[in-house]
Amino acid sequence: MSDRPALASSPFPAMTSGRWGLAGLAVVLAAATPLVITNQYTLGVMITTLILLVLNISWNFVLGVAGVWNFGQLALYALGGYGTGIIMLHSSVPPLLAMLAGGLVAMVAAILLSFPTLRLYGIYTSLLTFAFAEVIQYVILNDGSGLTGGSFGLPIVPGLYSSLSLAASARAYYWTVLAVVLISTTALAAVAHSRLGIALRGIRDAPGYAAARGVNPLRYRIAAFAISGFLAGIAGGLYVSYNQSISPSVMGLTPMSVYVTMLVIGGLGTATGPILGTILVQIVATLLVTHPGAEFTILGLFLLVVVIFVPDGLAGLIGRYWRRIATWAAEGEQTGPEGGETAPAEAAGATEGSPDQHVA
Amino acid sequence: MSATDIVGIAVTTIILGSIYGLVAIGMTLIYGTLRILDMSQGSMVMVGSFIAWGILVVAGWNPTLAIIAAFIATFILGALTQLVSVQPLMRRRNAIDFEMVTFITTFAVAMVLTNVALEIFGPFQRNVTPVVTGSISVYHGVDLPYQELTMALVSIMLMAGLGVFLARTRWGMAIRAVAQDLDAARLMGVPVGKLYPLTMGLASALAGVAGVFLGGLYFAYPQAGDLPLLEALIVVIFGGLGSLPGTVYAAYAIGLIQATAEVIVGTTWSLPILYGVILLVLIVRPYGLLGKPSEARL
Numbered sequence: 091m092s093d094r095p096a097l098a099s100s101p102f103p104a105m106t107s108g109r110w111g112l113a114g115l116a117v118v119l120a121a122a123t124p125l126v127i128t129n130q131y132t133l134g135v136m137i138t139t140l141i142l143l144v145l146n147i148s149w150n151f152v153l154g155v156a157g158v159w160n161f162g163q164l165a166l167y168a169l170g171g172y173g174t175g176i177i178m179l180h181s182s183v184p185p186l187l188a189m190l191a192g193g194l195v196a197m198v199a200a201i202l203l204s205f206p207t208l209r210l211y212g213i214y215t216s217l218l219t220f221a222f223a224e225v226i227q228y229v230i231l232n233d234g235s236g237l238t239g240g241s242f243g244l245p246i247v248p249g250l251y252s253s254l255s256l257a258a259s260a261r262a263y264y265w266t267v268l269a270v271v272l273i274s275t276t277a278l279a280a281v282a283h284s285r286l287g288i289a290l291r292g293i294r295d296a297p298g299y300a301a302a303r304g305v306n307p308l309r310y311r312i313a314a315f316a317i318s319g320f321l322a323g324i325a326g327g328l329y330v331s332y333n334q335s336i337s338p339s340v341m342g343l344t345p346m347s348v349y350v351t352m353l354v355i356g357g358l359g360t361a362t363g364p365i366l367g368t369i370l371v372q373i374v375a376t377l378l379v380t381h382p383g384a385e386f387t388i389l390g391l392f393l394l395v396v397v398i399f400v401p402d403g404l405a406g407l408i409g410r411y412w413r414r415i416a417t418w419a420a421e422g423e424q425t426g427p428e429g430g431e432t433a434p435a436e437a438a439g440a441t442e443g444s445p446d447q448h449v450a
Numbered sequence: 451m452s453a454t455d456i457v458g459i460a461v462t463t464i465i466l467g468s469i470y471g472l473v474a475i476g477m478t479l480i481y482g483t484l485r486i487l488d489m490s491q492g493s494m495v496m497v498g499s500f501i502a503w504g505i506l507v508v509a510g511w512n513p514t515l516a517i518i519a520a521f522i523a524t525f526i527l528g529a530l531t532q533l534v535s536v537q538p539l540m541r542r543r544n545a546i547d548f549e550m551v552t553f554i555t556t557f558a559v560a561m562v563l564t565n566v567a568l569e570i571f572g573p574f575q576r577n578v579t580p581v582v583t584g585s586i587s588v589y590h591g592v593d594l595p596y597q598e599l600t601m602a603l604v605s606i607m608l609m610a611g612l613g614v615f616l617a618r619t620r621w622g623m624a625i626r627a628v629a630q631d632l633d634a635a636r637l638m639g640v641p642v643g644k645l646y647p648l649t650m651g652l653a654s655a656l657a658g659v660a661g662v663f664l665g666g667l668y669f670a671y672p673q674a675g676d677l678p679l680l681e682a683l684i685v686v687i688f689g690g691l692g693s694l695p696g697t698v699y700a701a702y703a704i705g706l707i708q709a710t711a712e713v714i715v716g717t718t719w720s721l722p723i724l725y726g727v728i729l730l731v732l733i734v735r736p737y738g739l740l741g742k743p744s745e746a747r748l
Contacts, residue, residue, distance in 0.1 A: 159550065206729065209736045212549050213487050217687045218732045221725040228722035343676060347561060354554060383569035383672075390561030397555050398538045 101280035120268055124261045133260050139372045140267040141328045146352055146364040147274050148321035154359025155282050156314040157294030159212060162203055162219035163322055164341040164349075165226040170196035170323025171340065172230065175244040175330040176237060185250045189327035193320045200319020204312045227341045243337025250331045263332050270328065274321055279361040281317065290314055347386075348375070351393050357403025366404045457589040459709045465598045467705030468605035472660040473678050474685035474697050475609055476653030482629040482692040483649045485543070486552035490531050492679025493563035494524045494654040498661020499578060499670035500567065506579040513581040513662075517604075520658040527563075528654020529647035535559045537646065560675070568672040575669035581662065601663040608656055609698065616694075625649055629692075684728055690737055 105113075127133055149163045174192030177183055183191070203222055207215045230238045239245060250266065251259040281287050289310045292300035301307060330336040339345075348371065356367020371389065378385035400407050473491060480488045498520040505516040535555035542548055585595040616622040624645055627635040636642050657678075664678060681704070689700030707727055711720040 206733045210732060211736075213553065213691070214687060214732060214736060216553075217683060218729060221684075221728050225722050225725050225729070228719075228725075232719070343680075347557065350554070350557075381569075383565045383567075386565035387562050387569065390558045390565065393558040393561070394535060394555055397551055397558070398535075401551070 101283055103283060117272060121265065124264045128257075130257065130260060133264060135372070135376055137260065137263050137267060137332055139368060140264070140271055141325055141332065142349070142352075142372070143271050143365060143368045144267065144274060144325035144328060145322055146349060146368050147271070147278060148318045148325060149349065150353055150358065150360075150364045151278050151281075151321070152314055152318035153353065154363070155278075155287060155294075156290040156311065156318075157359075158207060158311060158314065159216040160203075160207070160219045160315070160318075161216045161346065162223040162226075163318070164346055165223035166196040166200050166203075166319045166322040167326040167329070168226065168230065168336070168338070168341050169199050169326065171326030171330040171336040172238060172244065173323065174327035175247045175336055178247050178249070178331075179244065185248070185331065189250075189324060189331065192327040192330075193323035196323025196326065197316050197320040200315040200322070201312055203319075204315035208308060208311055223341060227338050230338045239337075241338060243339075244330065244335050247330055247334045247336075249334050263328075267328055267332075270324060275361060275365070278317075278321075282361070286310060286313060348389065351389050355392060355396050355403060357405030357407075360403065360405040362408075363403050363405035366408075370404070454589060454591045455713050457592045459706070459713055461588055461592060461594055462709035462712070463702060463705040465602050465705070466708055467702035468602040468609075469660055469664065470681055470685050470704055471609055471698055471701035472605040473657050473682040474689070474701055475612060475694065476656040477682050477686045478689070478692060478694055478697040479612070479625070479653045480650055481686070482694070483625055484532075484536065484552075484646055485549060486536060486556065487549065487683075487686075487691070488531075488650065488653065489553060489557040489679065490528075490535075490559040490563065491654065491657045491682060492675030493560045494528060494657035494675070495661035495664060495678045496564065496567060496670075496672065496675035497524055497527060498658035499665030499674045500571065500661075501658070502581075502662040502665040503576050503578045503670040506581075507577070516581070517659055517662050520662045521655045524658025524661075525651040525655040527651075527658075529651035531556065531559050531654070532647045532650035536650070540646075560679075564672050564675065571670075571672065573672065575671040578665035578670050580666040597663070597666055601667075604659065604663070608659065612652075612656070613694075621645075621648065684724065688728060688731060 123136065124133060127136075145163070145167050149160075152158050152160045152163070170192040172192075173195035174189050177188040177191055178185060181188075203219065206218060210218055231241055233240065249259075251262045254262060282291075289300070289305045292303070292305055293307050293310060297307065326336070326340075329340065352367040352371045353364055354367070355371060356365065357363030374388060374392075375385055378388065396403060402409075473495060477488055477491050480486060480491075501520040501523055502516045505511050505519055506513060535558065536552055539548070539551055539555065542551065580595075580597040582596040582600050585593045586599075588594045614622075616626055624635070624640045625648075627638065627640055628642060628645055632642070660678065661674070665674065668674065685700045685704050686697060688704060689696030689698075704724065708720050708724055711723040715723065
């Protein structure tokens with residue numbers, strides 16, 4: 091990655107025209123799905139998966155791209171959800187504005203959280219941010235004023251599409267969340283290749299060198315937290331709108347371990363990794379929903395195998411096989427010496443995250 | 451605050467501190483030697499609790515046997531955990547992400563152990579017979595159950611035993627040598643390959659013994675290790691990663707904070723107050739009480 095020029099001319103240097111076509115096809119297929127699938131349960135699982143995807147994309151940015159081991163992301167998600175839900179319940183603000191406000195609440199909290207973590211490294215960061223999440227959860231649980239509803243959570247929140255019928259609103263939610271996923275994936279991929287993204291990876295991989303070259307860790311880390319926090323808050327807002335409620339059980343060690351598994355299996359720090367990991371883990375979880383013990387045992391073994399044998403995750407694995415096929419095809423045309431180095435063979439995932447993710 | 455409260459706080463501090471210390475000292479030992487934060491230590495507590503349940507309740511045998519069985523079983527399990535989840539990664543030992551990668555793999559082991567227990571035993575909380583019953587009155591209104599007293603004594607003995615082991619024995623000195631300088635230790639002929647599983651087995655065995663007592667205090671159930679793991683993490687970070695004396699001080703300091711908070715504001719708020727204190731400590735001292743920036747050694 092260090093050999094690459096500082097700033098690519100296009101915001102998406104890894105995307106060839108063929109790959110744009112593939113991505114376009116995937117988007118069209120994903121958008122057409124609710125027209126084909128009418129089973130409300132299946133559609134519900136898919137919407138939940140997409141909402142998780144928004145959360146995981148936001149988390150991947152701070153965890154994978156910026157390399158800050160922030161384990162307080164679920165607190166930001168919950169803050170965004172509660173912020174949105176409380177505004178929707180207690181005021182007549184348009185629902186979209188309420189969601190935006192929820193995102194801003196999470197963003198402000200993320201910026202505040204970023205200050206103490208700037209002095210810490212690695213494992214200490216993870217504990218501090220996790221402690222932050224635990225405190226937030228306790229405050230929500232033991233809130234005496236009745237604003238958060240304690241362990242029962244918020245009562246029936248109107249949500250975005252309260253006027254639509256059940257089936258129509260499910261479809262509307264699906265498309266809304268899909269749009270958020272697309273926008274955030276594209277935007278964050280562009281950011282990862284911008285000056286900000288390069289600075290963040292520089293701080294992640296070589297903090298001393300980056301600082302010596304004039305990259306101000308303070309400014310960039312705060313920016314990373316702000317972006318990631320805002321998106322996590324939006325994910326929380328989508329959650330509370332779709333489920334019409336939110337409770338403190340969205341946070342904690344168990345959901346967090348599932349989401350970390352998703353990110354690591356997919357490939358931390360890559361653009362496609364969170365998408366692959368979230369969908370795969372969600373499929374396993376849905377199939378084994380009646381056997382929670384078996385589900386987590388399989389996820390744990392999965393995680394172990396992936397970290398030991400495929401450190402760059404599924405995105406990296408697919409990228410490498412893609413390159414091998416491209417090499418093989420290129421060798422058929424002309425017996426080139428080292429096809430692995432050719433530009434189109436570089437996979438979207440592999441260009442973006444180095445196989446070894448670094449501790450800040 | 452009355453005298454009863456103060457005596458109560460002192461007694462609770464010693465008991466909590468000893469048990470936190472027993473779990474946390476294993477994590478410190480592992481961090482000092484292997485540079486990894488072992489997230490599977492909580493599961494070892496859970497396994498210890500289930501062994502205590504099996505031997506004391508199902509089989510109805512002697513409590514001493516439960517302690518010995520838990521020690522041996524979790525020793526083997528801990529050594530296996532090292533061989534499965536850490537040894538394959540040792541060649542990446544000098545990579546900057548080693549700490550985080552092993553954090554994830556040991557966490558995966560914890561996930562597997564917890565959920566295998568869930569599949570076998572179900573989610574129920576099982577009562578474990580206390581190792582010893584009865585209690586003595588320390589002061590007006592302050593009773594000290596023998597179970598907790600024994601727990602504190604055994605913890606202190608094991609911690610002291612570990613100290614002697616590290617200071618005096620051949621293997622203990624080898625562990626310290628590896629913690630101080632891996633390459634020099636290897637050149638002096640220390641069998642590093644055997645030492646790593648030994649260290650993790652030893653640490654896990656301490657957690658397993660803690661589980662035998664904690665099972666009697668609370669219950670044996672698949673998630674029984676979650677809270678001890680969180681508390682041990684707090685202690686380890688508070689004391690400074692890799693510093694054995696720091697861990698022991700931190701264990702009693704955390705015990706004192708929690709005991710005081712329980713008396714003053716009640717049990718519900720004791721954990722969030724603990725986290726609040728940790729937030730403050732880490733903001734002021736980013737490397738814990740006795741930790742050294744980036745290089746904390748045994």
